[in-house]
Amino acid sequence: MQDQSTPMGAAIDIGSNTLHMIVAHYTPIVLDIVADEVNMVRIGESVTATGEISQQKRDDTLAVLLQYKDIATQHKADPVLVVATEAIRKAKNSAEFVEDVQQHTGLATKLINGDVEAVLTFYGATYELYQDAQAPRLVGVMDLGGGSTELVLAKQKQLTWHTSLPIGSGWLHDRYLHSDPPTRDEVSVAETFLQTYFEKLPIKRYPSTLIATGGSANSLLQLARRAFHSNTQDDRLTYNDLLRCEGLLCALSAQGIARRYNQPLARARILPAGALMIRIVMSQFGLPEIRVSPHGIREGALLAYARYGSEWLQHMEKEAKQQESAAAVIAGKNGMLTESFAQSGWRLLQEHAHKLLQWRNEVLKHEDIEAVHKMRVATRHLRAVLDAYQSIYPTKPFKKLYRSIKDLADTLGSVRDTDVMIENLEAQLEHAASEEQAGIHWLIDHLKLYRRQHQDSIEQFFADFDEDRLKAEIDACQPKKGG
Numbered sequence: 001m002q003d004q005s006t007p008m009g010a011a012i013d014i015g016s017n018t019l020h021m022i023v024a025h026y027t028p029i030v031l032d033i034v035a036d037e038v039n040m041v042r043i044g045e046s047v048t049a050t051g052e053i054s055q056q057k058r059d060d061t062l063a064v065l066l067q068y069k070d071i072a073t074q075h076k077a078d079p080v081l082v083v084a085t086e087a088i089r090k091a092k093n094s095a096e097f098v099e100d101v102q103q104h105t106g107l108a109t110k111l112i113n114g115d116v117e118a119v120l121t122f123y124g125a126t127y128e129l130y131q132d133a134q135a136p137r138l139v140g141v142m143d144l145g146g147g148s149t150e151l152v153l154a155k156q157k158q159l160t161w162h163t164s165l166p167i168g169s170g171w172l173h174d175r176y177l178h179s180d181p182p183t184r185d186e187v188s189v190a191e192t193f194l195q196t197y198f199e200k201l202p203i204k205r206y207p208s209t210l211i212a213t214g215g216s217a218n219s220l221l222q223l224a225r226r227a228f229h230s231n232t233q234d235d236r237l238t239y240n241d242l243l244r245c246e247g248l249l250c251a252l253s254a255q256g257i258a259r260r261y262n263q264p265l266a267r268a269r270i271l272p273a274g275a276l277m278i279r280i281v282m283s284q285f286g287l288p289e290i291r292v293s294p295h296g297i298r299e300g301a302l303l304a305y306a307r308y309g310s311e312w313l314q315h316m317e318k319e320a321k322q323q324e325s326a327a328a329v330i331a332g333k334n335g336m337l338t339e340s341f342a343q344s345g346w347r348l349l350q351e352h353a354h355k356l357l358q359w360r361n362e363v364l365k366h367e368d369i370e371a372v373h374k375m376r377v378a379t380r381h382l383r384a385v386l387d388a389y390q391s392i393y394p395t396k397p398f399k400k401l402y403r404s405i406k407d408l409a410d411t412l413g414s415v416r417d418t419d420v421m422i423e424n425l426e427a428q429l430e431h432a433a434s435e436e437q438a439g440i441h442w443l444i445d446h447l448k449l450y451r452r453q454h455q456d457s458i459e460q461f462f463a464d465f466d467e468d469r470l471k472a473e474i475d476a477c478q479p480k481k482g483g
Contacts, residue, residue: 016044016087017146044087086147114164115320118150124300140207146170216274345389397476
């Protein structure tokens, strides 16, 4: 507990999923939190859908911020720091939004970049850990937000590498996991995308300890405690815990999760995406467990203010640039970055397009039903590359190519799903009673007719979707030099 003469401050984080505020007595190394408020607004939902912060999301945000300002005033908090992250960074009307916040609440919002967000998150998530003399030498922090994910690595308290990825639990849910609960196919496509994205991270040495922060990580820890009677005092979440949580989240609707396990409904809807993202990172890092922290960017901002005063953000921006430069030098010496992000995206696009077209003739032969499945999987991998590297491709050509690949995937999916139903019914014939066999044969015949109709659709699709056309669409997506 801090001496009550220690100054009191507040920090508000306007994120893609939530608005979160802490009020605390602060020093440069420790915080005594006296109020912790969180509200789920999901600003990122409208940004993903339209590219802008909607009027409704704006009004909801202003209402919450006014409540937060009242709480800060009651505690006589000074300063009240406000930072905005990924969803607001990406929104076309971000400047208008920041101005509206200032006009209606009197709060000055700092729109921070991903690198600063990563550094602040690291300091906030680890300040309690480093009070322990036995703290591990290699530590990583994963801040899973709604619209972005920050990853930070440190050795003996010194940051060695960090990145801000423009994907988060809300974004992943809105892009891939539309069903409630998510279907197996949706999860498979989302998993393919994440594996494609994370496999290019230039990390030479993975940390022995990973601290996960953000609303999804903390909600998953609570879900594991309530559903599987885990130790309520333990801040660790194992790989097996995540697998069990995923099974639960894919078996029950969001409403069922919210009702049974005391989760906010809006959070329950995006938890499958959060669980999947954390599991993929754990698998990539080879970690059997992670630690979960309730702290993050808010605590980091208040600690930075305690250290640097009103110039805190300038110092954090400078530190982020220094860390970025140092990481680039280390990566170059170790040969970790052999190609740029844009070069990687262009190479993978060409490679996966080639793999996709390898199955074209096999599908049109009608001889091997697995050819349809394999080509469908190839479309998933190609879409994953397009999603992972969307930022480097010209907008209009990207949309055209993405639409073509999605149309092909949908057509192949109709055929593949019918093939699976036919296979299952044919297997049932061996054990079906004689009086049932006629009905099963009738259903198989009609499914085969339906399947032939979709095969005709594939042939018609390929009559237009030939190699020259695909190559032209891919060439149009070549990143500009220096991209």
